Amino acid sequence: MPHNSIPVIETKRLVLRGPEAGDYPDFRATFSSYRSRFMGGPLTPYETWMLYAAEIGHWQIRGYGMWMIHDRTTDKPLGMAGGWKPAQWPEAEIAWIIWPETAGHGYALEATHAARGYLYGRLGWEGAVSYLDPKNLDSIRLAERLGAKKDTGAQTVDGNDICYRHPSPAQLKNTQISDGIELEIAHYADPKFRPEGYALD
Amino acid sequence: MNAADTLTTHRLILRRPEPADFEPFCAFMMSDRTRFLGGPKSRRIAFDRLANFAGHWVMRGYGRYIVTDRATGRPLGHAGAFQHDDTIPPEMAWSLWSADDEGRGLAREAAAETLRHYRADLGWPVVCARIHRDNAGSIAIARQLGGTQVPHDEGDTLRFDIALAQRGAA
Known part of the structure; x- marks a missing residue:
């Protein structure tokens, strides 16, 4: 897929676009830091650059990939979310990462929910998994908020990760799961109802 | 200025x-x-590397070309x-x-065409090549393309710089 044809997804607070060269500094800051410890990091400058190029190239090889999440008002990059399937990944994955300083606003939930909706609705995915580090409690929590359930029978990437299986498109269509997600996103979007007491992606 | 998406030579399309x-x-x-590039590599690394090639084009506006046979379109190298x-x-x-495609000067033909483009159309002054000291075939190509060895402190890897501006003026 040519880079300029990567679809744009808009949500209430966010715009998801293909990753650009100009978005690299935030990616580098996160992946060279402890924040990336559950995603193979921290990485060296060489590894970080190559991974970012691979994030972009994944779109061209697979026809889908990780979107860059932007604040709809300020355009500030907030993190990434989307589909991910390098060679030897057992199944297509839905993945997300939020830049550290923007965590705790429900952006990952809103972005990943929208990305999953696109992959299911427009690209015809019948389902998806997320491969998570068992120590990455914030991401496990987000997977569960997205309605995913731990699948102990599924093949994992390398045995050090756990597989969460996302609800199918049918299970997300006007069900309690999807209503609950929409409700939580709406509460983040309305400061009067912002959840208190825990910082989550 | 971005590099051309496609380059054509007598026998090749890049x-x-x-x-x-x-x-x-x-x-x-x-x-x-x-083996001279740290390989053999896994399928996983191969995927990442091809994705790197594609992403590099978006990041930099130039990058690795896939070298194909002009007559058949078959990919021969990069x-x-x-x-x-x-x-x-x-x-x-x-x-x-x-290995079946070696011995006909195809790698040199492809590399020479990219260097012509970088010099004549993009005005680049210099490129380099890092080559394992035992990779005699690749070292020969570097020299044929005008490369000169420069000091480089990296184990068994030699570095050749190819000055493009000088070649243009000569």
Whole structure:
């Protein structure tokens, strides 16, 4: 897929676009830091650059990939979310990462929910998994908020990760799961109802 | 200014990477032919590397070309500049994916065409090539392309710089 044809997804607070060269500094800051410890990091400058190029190239090889999440008002990059399937990944994955300083606003939930909706609705995915580090409690929590359930029978990437299986498109269509997600996103979007007491992606 | 998406020579067409290049590229990466590049590599690394090639084009506006047979379209290898590190000049590659395609000067033909484009159309002053000291075939190509060895402190890797501006003026 040519880079300029990567679809744009808009949500209430966010715009998801293909990753650009100009978005690299935030990616580098996160992946060279402890924040990336559950995603193979921290990485060296060489590894970080190559991974970012691979994030972009994944779109061209697979026809889908990780979107860059932007604040709809300020355009500030907030993190990434989307589909991910390098060679030897057992199944297509839905993945997300939020830049550290923007965590705790429900952006990952809103972005990943929208990305999953696109992959299911427009690209015809019948389902998806997320491969998570068992120590990455914030991401496990987000997977569960997205309605995913731990699948102990599924093949994992390398045995050090756990597989969460996302609800199918049918299970997300006007069900309690999807209503609950929409409700939580709406509460983040309305400061009067912002959840208190825990910082989550 | 961005590099041309396609370059054509007498026998070759050089173009940007495409999804269908993965299997032949993977066969190359997993073979003994990458022994001077730290290989053989896994299928996983091969995928990441082809994705790097494609993403580099978006990041930099130039990158590795896939070298194809002009008559049949068959992918033969890759050539062109790559730069992840701004402190050294763009780094060249000229790799043929199968031993069957060696011996006809195809790698040199592809690399020479990219250098012509970088010099004449983009005005680049210099590129470099990092080559394992035992990779005699590749060292010979570097010298044929005008490369001169420069001091380089990296184990068994030699560095050749190819000055493009001087060649243009000569």
